[in-house]
Amino acid sequence: MSNWESKQTEFTESILAGNEQAAVALARTSLEEGATPVEFFENCISPSLQDIGKRFETLDIFLPEMVTAADTVEKVNEDVINPAVAESQAGESMSLGKVLLATVQGDLHDIGKNMVGLMLKVNGFEVVDLGTNVPPADIVARAEQEQVDIIGMSALLTTCLPYMKDVCDFLEGKNIRDKYPVIIGGAATHPEIAEEMGANTHGGSAAEGVEKCKMLLGKL
């Protein structure tokens, strides 16, 4: 398969415009021409999404465009990539890992968390978003249920920080702390707070959050 550069440019424009038909068609054609699903993901989807993520970091595009792009890629995955992967013998996973995200108990603010979720998705992570005001026990239970690779928590309010520590304490209490790297973020947090709460690391921005998640899973 050649000509990935022009395909990627076309794919980027299609997903930014929310043109599902064009994006799905391009993926189908590529696979029909002989590309494997993994090759298409690595050469087209992943670089396009990274490009879009970078444009959002510099605010050359805004959140709605990134949401549209992520939704369109989800459609491409559902219609073309996932079925092709299921059919292939290799059954290779293209996900970098599964991240659980939640705004902790007592806090209803979610825009920052949602931005992190989108940035993770566009960088190849699966995201399980539990929403806002999520009690610590629910976070731990869902992490187990979903078999996630990372637990990510957000708080805008300083008085919600103890609930982050609760999550780490619950993980310790259940002897599963080592199973789940924990990252925290949000306006109430900083690296020292992460240490105090017992988290593994801190994301100061959506972009940094993505890098730290890659680091936690040894994907950097």
Place this chain on the structure above:
Amino acid sequence: MVNAPKVDPELVASVLDKTETGPVIDEKDWDRGYINQTIRDLVEKYDITWDKNFYGVLADDALADRVFAAGFELAERSGLYCVDTNRRMVWTADELNQVINNAPTVVTAGEGKDQVTFKKRAVEENSRVGVIGGPYGIPFPEDLFVPVVTSYANEPLLDIVDLPSLQTTYGYSIRAESPWDQLAVWQEAGLTFEALERAGRPGMPIGCANSAASHLGELTTTSYGGFRQLDWHHNSIMSELKVSYADLIRAVHYVHTGSVSHNFYNTIFGGYVGGGDGMAVPIVAGMILLRASLWGESVNPGPSHAHLSCNTFPAMIPSQTVALQALARNTNLITSGFLRPVSGPCVKELFYEIAALVIAQVPSGISFTKAVHTATGRFPMHCTPLEARFAAQVTHAAEGLTRSEADPIVRKLVDKYKDNLNTANAGKPFTEAYDLDSLSPTNEWQGMYEEVCQEFELDFGLML
């Protein structure tokens, strides 16, 4: 004998009813349809545009009026989203017109010799602009609470003192929506009254409460022996145009306790509202809807950058000026300017960020300045009264400026900091920027301040 409520309870009931009877809607559809798409449509319909590279003060009355029309239409078409009932709260145009026409034009806070009054101002009106100063929720340890609040209250140019958040209460963690919230805010109230006594300003209005971000804190201490009716009680809605029961609970409490209420809404630049042109529209809608739903005497738009959390980013400045002008020209609302710079104490750029925003906002019709959410409020103890004093001095120096006079000054100031915004320097904490015995700036910080004051005189002819 029950206090007479400050708003007719039947009106309050009719607004609460909107949370139970408005159309049910999915939150995603709200964000994408009622916010993003509607704002895009309105920006086009009302031709809201300016040079994207411009970062000064807009001075186009026709544009300001179109921004107002767009914001009013957003308020009418979308209303607010109640996150507890998943319903849209909808107001008619007639109801919204009553809101903006009947809003109070004067607000008084504080007691005795420390009482202050803020009045609605017009664009370019040469009249006094009030100043609130304080750590604005920036976390401080318990032993530094009294010194830091005293040091702000010692500043004679500050009309109202806003508070830090306690990091702990009696050595324990403060837990949202729990009895710890209550314990913390009672401690906060006690320590604040002690600080005001030390500063000799016992009647100074207090921006409160800050140690409990949940509504429990305010409900608890706006009570017997706690914060007073004439203190400065906070309330807010969330981004974008979302309200919770907790916000409405606070609002009803203030209505029935007769407490002065200040309301704010922070829209996100680069988020669902888009860029500068889009951001101006929900600022207008948000200020109208704050008054419609929370009944505060004054309102504040404190937008924040999606990544930097500040509101001093160049492209955000013209948007804030035109939205404030839109409100000043078309409503009775008492508006204000929030200062949320990236830089921190002992960083010279902090003064430039503050001055740029103040000089942009004052001729645009604000009634008071809120100073300062230093280093975007993200770093414990990273704030000092010196930058609040500076903000107050610049505020008063800008009172007589027209928009055209302000514009070149703002652009020169933005030039001095814009290239450093992405490498934010949070500077030094209060404990390193101030001498804790004398509660005065260190030589380093005082020296920077004096240098910048001199620059203002030489470069702009502004005497601080």
